[in-house]
Amino acid sequence: MLRPFTLHRPETAEAACALLAGLGEDAAPYAGGTELLLLMKLGLLRPPHLVDVKRIAGFGDIADGPRLTIGATVTHRTLERSPLVRARCPLVASVARHVANVRVRNVGTVGGNLAFADPHSDLATLFLTLDATVELVSPRGRRELPLAEFVRGPWETARRPDELLASVRISPWPAGTGAAYVKFGVHERPTLGIAVALRLDGAGGRARVSDARVAIGCVSPRPMRVETAEARLNGVTAAELDDAAAGVADAAAASVDPADDLHGSAEYKREMVAVFVRRAVRVAVARARGADAPASFPHAVVA
Amino acid sequence: MDAAPRVRIRMVVNGGAREVEIAPHALLLDVLRDLLDLKGAKRSCDTQVCGACTVLVDDQAVSACTFLAVEADGRAVLTVEGLADGESLDPLQRAFLDAGAVQCGFCTSGMLLTARALLRENSTPSRDDVLHYLRGSLCRCTGYRKIVEAIMTVAEARR
Secondary structure (H helix, E strand, C coil): CCCCCEEECCCCHHHHHHHHHHHHHHEEEECCCCCHHHHHHCCCCCCCEEEECCCCCCCCCEECCCCEEEECCCEHHHHHHCHHHHHHCHHHHHHHHCCCCHHHHHHCEHHHHHHHCCCCCCHHHHHHCCCCEEEEEECCEEEEEEHHHHEEECCEECCCCCCEEEEEEECCCCCCCEEEEEEECCCCCCCEEEEEEEEEECCHHHCEEEEEEEEEECCCCCCEECHHHHHHHCCCEHHHHHHHHHHHHHHHHHHCCCCCECCECHHHHHHHHHHHHHHHHHHHHHHHCCCCCCCCCCCEEEC | CCCCCCEEEEEEECCEEEEEEECCCCEHHHHHHHHCCCCCCCCCCCCCCCCCCEEEECCEEEEHHHCEHHHHCCCEEECHHHCCECCECCHHHHHHHHHCCCCCCCCHHHHHHHHHHHHHHCCCCCHHHHHHHCCCCCCCCCCCHHHHHHHHHHHHHHC
């Protein structure tokens, strides 16, 4: 059962922010509710006021440009099926297709997912490899923040109480980039998520990796890019990749800060990070070569 | 705190216009089950994981257990009670019976409605499409094989 609350349904961002500013910590922004309502049912959150942001003009839009702008109330399902997203950044649509289940995807929103900052989620990890920024609006105006600075920890973001997440902007990778997102786990939420994107410059065995991006989610308190793993990938030739992948995986495993929990021991998670980084790199490399790389691993989804 | 004022919502439920007065925090599942006496959707996990409370809102599957009833205002809601036309079963219901896709029946209403949403979006699903769409619709009896078989039978009959 939910505790009673007052539902506000402003139609402009200004009105929504004014409500948030006036109500302070008594109010929570509400979009799909797929995360918020669960915690409210448990009594872990008890906001006396919900501010529904779904009626705000523009929040439900996806806009093209040098960067792709995804409105906060775009649902996972819309992201999954958007022709624009599929054309500009097909992996985003593919990852969205594997979020939770179809009922959650029909209702849950991109902005809600990012602002809730549940560590066991997919989008933030993937978006980090797309140099994502979030746009926050408040009575003081607008500010843009790198996603890496926005997500501070489990269920913790840089959003101030009177701010609203309006959109997320991603920079689609240049043509020729091979990318993969692999998630693993036996629970409802993923135990780990690995995003890898890279290019191969040149032909055959002499082709060299450039612009490598590796992000790991669910394992540490927040999703993070792994610069040490990226550095080990950049410049490696295709012929050396199999040997280099072990070093990349080790660097990734060394970078995470896992805890013992129901998903497994810290030691186990560190080992799985190494295994799945190696696998994700292999899929991304095959895709960068233009190969259709069907890959399947036990208890894992390859997007 | 003071109780928030009740709100009046209008829905088309299983083809009929319904108007109800509810609290803003009322969940769609409770409104359907307790106010409209439609018991087909079940409360089970209560966390959008199992699919037993699945209903369609404007043809889209949602977990009624975690969906505010006010969100259904002005929209069409379909529950399992709306599938059959009098004594005449929906083709999906017929196929579930014929395939033996029903054992205890607890998941059946959610399975039927999820399948209906899938076939509406994709009239020629592959077996993999069906399995993907049913992710998060849990059945503890059948092992899914006969459920998938039943849905594929209806899809193939439509080709």
